[in-house]
Amino acid sequence: MNQAKQLVSEQRTFFYTGQTKNVEYRIRALQQLRVGIEKYQQRILDALRADLNKSEAEGYGSEIRIVLGELDFALEHLEEWATPKSVPTAAAIPDGVSTIYAEPYGVALIIAPWNYPFQLAFGPLIGAIAAGNCAVIKPSELTPTVSHLINDLIQDVFPREYIAVMEGEVETSTELLNEHFDYIFFTGSTGVGRIVMKAAAKHLTPVTLELGGKSPVIVHKDADLKLTAQRIVRGKYLNAGQTCVAPDYLFVHEQVHDALIALIQEEIQDKFGNDVMKNSDFPHIVNARNFDRVSRFLEDGKALIGGRSERDQLLIEPTVLGDVDWSSAIMQEEIFGPILPVMTYQDLNPVLDEIVRRPKPLALYLFTEDEQLQEQVLNQVSFGGGCINDTLSHMTSHYLPFGGVGESGMGSYHGQQSFDVFSHHKSIMKRSE
Numbered sequence: 006m007n008q009a010k011q012l013v014s015e016q017r018t019f020f021y022t023g024q025t026k027n028v029e030y031r032i033r034a035l036q037q038l039r040v041g042i043e044k045y046q047q048r049i050l051d052a053l054r055a056d057l058n059k060s061e062a063e064g065y066g067s068e069i070r071i072v073l074g075e076l077d078f079a080l081e082h083l084e085e086w087a088t089p090k091s092v093p094t095a096a097a098i099p100d101g102v103s104t105i106y107a108e109p110y111g112v113a114l115i116i117a118p119w120n121y122p123f124q125l126a127f128g129p130l131i132g133a134i135a136a137g138n139c140a141v142i143k144p145s146e147l148t149p150t151v152s153h154l155i156n157d158l159i160q161d162v163f164p165r166e167y168i169a170v171m172e173g174e175v176e177t178s179t180e181l182l183n184e185h186f187d188y189i190f191f192t193g194s195t196g197v198g199r200i201v202m203k204a205a206a207k208h209l210t211p212v213t214l215e216l217g218g219k220s221p222v223i224v225h226k227d228a229d230l231k232l233t234a235q236r237i238v239r240g241k242y243l244n245a246g247q248t249c250v251a252p253d254y255l256f257v258h259e260q261v262h263d264a265l266i267a268l269i270q271e272e273i274q275d276k277f278g279n280d281v282m283k284n285s286d287f288p289h290i291v292n293a294r295n296f297d298r299v300s301r302f303l304e305d306g307k308a309l310i311g312g313r314s315e316r317d318q319l320l321i322e323p324t325v326l327g328d329v330d331w332s333s334a335i336m337q338e339e340i341f342g343p344i345l346p347v348m349t350y351q352d353l354n355p356v357l358d359e360i361v362r363r364p365k366p367l368a369l370y371l372f373t374e375d376e377q378l379q380e381q382v383l384n385q386v387s388f389g390g391g392c393i394n395d396t397l398s399h400m401t402s403h404y405l406p407f408g409g410v411g412e413s414g415m416g417s418y419h420g421q422q423s424f425d426v427f428s429h430h431k432s433i434m435k436r437s438e
């Protein structure tokens with residue numbers, strides 16, 4: 006029996022003992038996970054530094070803190086989420102009592118990417134545990150130090166028949182996807198999302214697909230430009246642009262283009278220093294393959310800010326690229342690096358028409374106080390989620406389900422939605438005889 010088959014079989018046997026369905030058991034498991042994360046905190050930070058050169062502040066803020074926040078929120082609300090919900094009964098069945106029971110699916114598979122390798126493995130795991138499932142995590146091979154650490158942490162905290170890690174490359178993922186899981190939660194690229202969904206179809210396994218895409222940022226002429234520049238720089242250059250919800254490209258009203266670019270430049274200097282190439286805390290591109298892919302985009306326009314790269318160190322400096330249009334190579338695929346192409350508009354309508362014609366974005370950011378324009382954009386464009394007058398912050402709220410739509414994904418999680426996504430909601434009508 007191969008390792009994946011063996012693991013799924015052990016976990017299914019354990020699931021059928023019914024232990025994980027006990028809410029006290031799940032709460033204890035989440036508490037143990039919390040203790041484990043605290044114990045391994047320094048190793049997590051060191052691993053993020055080793056694989057991506059994330060500083061401790063960035064590693065803690067964008068990975069550990071988010072996971073602990075989700076964990077504490079689940080601990081606080083789990084009993085309430087797991088309590089069967091009474092709902093009204095249709096008048097046609099006057100003696101009926103209607104209740105919805107949340108039950109775990111069984112054995113879940115969580116496949117994680119490399120860009121937030123800790124957060125995007127443990128975030129879904131919290132939902133899987135809270136809902137009462139067993140789970141196998143497959144971390145990304147492109148961040149091997151974090152992958153080993155996740156394996157060590159999980160082995161330290163949980164028996165493998167309950168929660169386990171299977172490390173490896175595409176073959177490992179494929180081996181796992183051949184098995185019959187009861188739920189698959191995948192975070193990664195749209196292309197691999199298709200492979201995952203096809204594999205899931207064989208067993209009719211439900212999936213959540215958290216994918217990528219090109220997320221626009223639109224700055225209207227009435228925007229507060231200083232604040233806008235700060236929030237774009239924060240969202241775009243966090244993790245050197247290797248963020249699924251990073252602003253991918255910028256459309257700015259032509260009247261405020263020059264002022265905004267000047268303020269973005271100031272903000273980059275304030276945040277990263279005069280010479281980012283000498284800033285030892287700026288994250289690097291994950292590997293040479295991605296470096297080559299991203300740095301090629303530098304030739305796609307004229308650098309208004311930045312533009313330098315250093316292959317030996319896998320570094321690309323925060324760059325804003327002008328002289329770009331919809332047909333440029335950089336506008337055909339997700340950039341996933343610290344390069345922001347900028348285009349201008351007089352009339353936003355043709356821009357919105359083009360965005361709508363393209364694959365649905367994971368996020369969209371609009372900077373304006375004009376409420377009519379806000380309504381128009383929200384009505385006209387379908388996208389996973391986003392912000393008005395900010396970037397990224399929609400994904401940090403426990404009360405906003407996070408996910409994509411169309412080619413940027415299906416399903417969502419965070420907060421109660423993480424519990425719901427890993428639960429089957431069983432509807433029961435009870436009548437007296």
Ligand code: NAD
Pocket residue numbers: 116117118119120121125143144145146173174175178179192193194195197198200214215216217218248249250339341367409414
């Ligand atoms: P990826 O799709 O290459 O890999 C993700 C995972 O799938 C890895 O664990 C990898 O080992 C596995 N995998 C790779 N090829 C496979 C195959 N052929 N068959 C089965 N499994 C395979 O993605 P990535 O490069 O790790 O991550 C970057 C992408 O993920 C970007 O597109 C980004 O936008 C997206 N992303 C989305 C979110 C989100 O929440 N929506 C979050 C982070 C990243």
